[in-house]
Amino acid sequence: MSFDSLPAPLRDALTARGYAAPTAVQSAVLTPEAAGRDLLVSAQTGSGKTVAYGLALAPELIGDAPRLPPAGPPLALVVAPTRELALQVKAELAWLYAPAGGRIVSCVGGMDPVAERRQLSHGAHIVVGTPGRLRDHLERGNLAPAALRAVVLDEADEMLDLGFKEELEAILDETPAERRTLLFSATVPRGIAALAKGYQRDALRIETLSADRGHGDIEYRAAIVAPHEIERAVVNILRLEDARISMVFCATRATVARLHGNLSERGFSTVALSGELSQAERNRALQNLRDGRARVCVATDVAARGIDLPDLGLVIHAELPRDPDTLLHRSGRTGRAGRKGVSVLLVPHTRRSLGQRLIAAARVKATWGPAPSVEAVRARDDERLGEQALALVTEEPNDADIALARRLLTDPAFAAHGPEAVTAALLHVLRGPLPAPEELSEINERPSPRQATPRRENTPLVAEGEEGIWFRMDVGRDGRADPKWLLPFLCRRGHVTRQEIGRIRILSRETQFEVAPYAAARFAAAARKADGDDAHIHIIPMQPVKAP
Numbered sequence: 001m002s003f004d005s006l007p008a009p010l011r012d013a014l015t016a017r018g019y020a021a022p023t024a025v026q027s028a029v030l031t032p033e034a035a036g037r038d039l040l041v042s043a044q045t046g047s048g049k050t051v052a053y054g055l056a057l058a059p060e061l062i063g064d065a066p067r068l069p070p071a072g073p074p075l076a077l078v079v080a081p082t083r084e085l086a087l088q089v090k091a092e093l094a095w096l097y098a099p100a101g102g103r104i105v106s107c108v109g110g111m112d113p114v115a116e117r118r119q120l121s122h123g124a125h126i127v128v129g130t131p132g133r134l135r136d137h138l139e140r141g142n143l144a145p146a147a148l149r150a151v152v153l154d155e156a157d158e159m160l161d162l163g164f165k166e167e168l169e170a171i172l173d174e175t176p177a178e179r180r181t182l183l184f185s186a187t188v189p190r191g192i193a194a195l196a197k198g199y200q201r202d203a204l205r206i207e208t209l210s211a212d213r214g215h216g217d218i219e220y221r222a223a224i225v226a227p228h229e230i231e232r233a234v235v236n237i238l239r240l241e242d243a244r245i246s247m248v249f250c251a252t253r254a255t256v257a258r259l260h261g262n263l264s265e266r267g268f269s270t271v272a273l274s275g276e277l278s279q280a281e282r283n284r285a286l287q288n289l290r291d292g293r294a295r296v297c298v299a300t301d302v303a304a305r306g307i308d309l310p311d312l313g314l315v316i317h318a319e320l321p322r323d324p325d326t327l328l329h330r331s332g333r334t335g336r337a338g339r340k341g342v343s344v345l346l347v348p349h350t351r352r353s354l355g356q357r358l359i360a361a362a363r364v365k366a367t368w369g370p371a372p373s374v375e376a377v378r379a380r381d382d383e384r385l386g387e388q389a390l391a392l393v394t395e396e397p398n399d400a401d402i403a404l405a406r407r408l409l410t411d412p413a414f415a416a417h418g419p420e421a422v423t424a425a426l427l428h429v430l431r432g433p434l435p436a437p438e439e440l441s442e443i444n445e446r447p448s449p450r451q452a453t454p455r456r457e458n459t460p461l462v463a464e465g466e467e468g469i470w471f472r473m474d475v476g477r478d479g480r481a482d483p484k485w486l487l488p489f490l491c492r493r494g495h496v497t498r499q500e501i502g503r504i505r506i507l508s509r510e511t512q513f514e515v516a517p518y519a520a521a522r523f524a525a526a527a528r529k530a531d532g533d534d535a536h537i538h539i540i541p542m543q544p545v546k547a548p
Contacts, residue, residue: 005030006055007062009100014051017095022055023048024208029056029182038203039182040196047208050092053078053152053182060149060180061125062100071103071123073147078128079171081158083108083279084286084307089154090128102126107133107143110279117142131159131167138174150180157185157192157325162302165191172199187325218335219342220366222355225440226522227348227495228529231262232438233371234318237344238268238296239437240372240380243313245289248298249330251319259318260298267435273299273307301326304333312336317345320355324362331364346371350497370442377437441525468502469520470542471527476509486511493539494523512542520545 003011003022022030025043029052036059043049057076062068078093080086090106097104105119107129113136120127120142127134127143137143151172153159159168172181181200185192196203225233238246248263250256253274260272271285271294288294289309297304301321312334321327327345334341345366347355359366397405408414475481483504490501490513500523502514515523520541527539 007058007100009067010055010058010096012099013096025049026052026055028206028208029053034204034206035059036180038180038200039206040188040200040203041182041184041206042186042188043184043208049184050089051096053184054093054096056182057150067101068097068125071125073144074124074127075147076126076150076152077148077175078126078152078154079131079134079168080128080154081130081162081164083110083130084282085155086128086130088308093126093128097125104128107137109133131164131171135167135170138171145174146176148175148179150182151175152182152184154184155186156183156195157187157189160191168195186329217340218331220331220359220364221342222345222347222359222366222368223371224349224352224368225346225371226526227350228526229440230318230346231259232440233346234259234316235266235435235438236372236377236440237316239377239435241314241342242384244295244311245309246296246314246316247304247312247333248296248316248318249304250298250300253300255319256298256300263296263298268296269294270296270298273297273304275300275302301330307333309333310336313341315341315343320345320347320351320358324358327358327362350491350495371440374437374439381434441522468514468516469545470512470514471539472510472512472542473537473539474510475537476507476511478508481506481511493527495526496523
């Protein structure tokens with residue numbers, strides 16, 4: 001498939017942008033079978049889908065004419081879930097339709113609605129916007145839908161997840177019945193299928209996701225960590241990979257704020273993206289990343305939706321995604337347009353089974369291992385610093401630098417130190433700005449002997465004739481020790497699973513309990529680092545605990 005069948009202005013735009021051949025999704029929407037039909041398309045992020053539906057709209061917008069008609073009531077409407085994605089779509093369609101005289105107007109939350117109304121009154125060929133703002137303009141009469149020939153719903157599954165079902169239906173109900181409806185969705189759950197059935201006619205189903213669903217240009221890794229060392233592991237991964245731009249995903253705004261603060265304190269140039277930021281603040285954060293003033297973005301899933309950062313080379317899942325599609329959406333921020341990327345899931349050892357299920361359900365292959373150690377980070381630093389120092393000394397110096405170097409070398413105090421000291425000083429200067437790597441606990445990944453079958457209450461978790469390691473805590477019946485909270489407390493305090501806790505004896509003034517031998521050292525180390533409301537409860541081993 002090629003771009004030869006497209007109108008000349010679009011071919012010129014594609015050539016100017018360096019497009020030699022269509023991507024899979026672009027080829028699919030340009031086939032004769034797809035011409036003029038409603039489309040239900042599944043395509044992965046970074047696959048060129050914005051350009052794909054821009055090209056698919058060409059027959060309705062241009063037809064056989066050399067240029068678009070004068071701008072008036074819009075001919076096409078594109079609905080996107082977030083401001084960032086809508087503005088990104090506007091930028092893509094603007095260059096694509098520029099040679100044809102296209103006028104693209106955006107209508108998104110967080111922007112001045114009066115300015116948008118003014119833009120709409122001047123006419124547009126394509127309007128791109130978010131559901132709430134578009135519905136508002138329709139209800140106020142600012143957006144005239146009568147001339148619409150096509151509507152595109154981009155990332156429709158995300159719009160339903162964000163609760164925009166009512167807005168989407170209201171928008172579609174206002175548009176002409178004979179319009180084309182192009183629905184792009186990474187997945188087709190029940191809600192999307194119902195939307196397609198209600199608002200599309202004989203839609204052509206197009207699926208260009210690869211068999212394994214993940215990008216071939218993304219390397220997936222899963223790093224086993226102690227639950228209380230997630231942030232330290234993030235530090236070491238950022239340091240080891242040293243990507244031009246990295247994105248760290250968290251589940252909540254509170255976690256984003258805390259991790260952003262901690263990374264900034266450690267010396268990383270970091271920005272945060274979460275729901276409470278104004279549009280101006282979000283734009284400033286993204287511009288800092290693009291300009292190189294920041295290299296790490298800590299974000300929630302919704303805040304990062306639709307963001308396109310071409311130099312993003314690393315994605316870290318500081319908190320596990322809620323489902324396989326979220327894993328793929330997050331990871332799809334990197335490995336775009338032929339570039340390589342790395343996606344690292346931080347998996348607490350107590351949630352390894354969940355991590356394995358997520359990766360299997362996403363149908364991607366991940367390499368499992370520990371988070372990078374201090375030694376691994378420093379070894380990689382040595383490689384990079386050596387390369388950096390070599391590049392500096394082989395670079396052609398200017399006359400002023402040569403004159404200063406000669407003066408220093410003739411200074412007896414300076415020359416007495418020798419070339420090794422001079423080189424060491426250079427490396428020290430280069431190493432100075434680097435944040436220090438963090439010490440991490442060694443995680444024993446040996447599975448529980450009874451992991452496959454749930455343990456019955458008060459049954460030993462070791463083989464017949466063996467004993468676990470016994471611990472005691474200074475709360476008993478007199479302190480209202482309750483079996484209902486004891487087991488969850490021990491798992492949380494010691495970073496172990498329920499299967500790794502054996503028999504429990506509640507005495508009057510203390511409670512004794514058994515821990516699987518292979519997990520005892522890990523439990524003891526974690527139990528010593530008490531914090532929070534339960535820090536006053538002391539836990540000590542009743543017998544020597546050997547290191548794993």
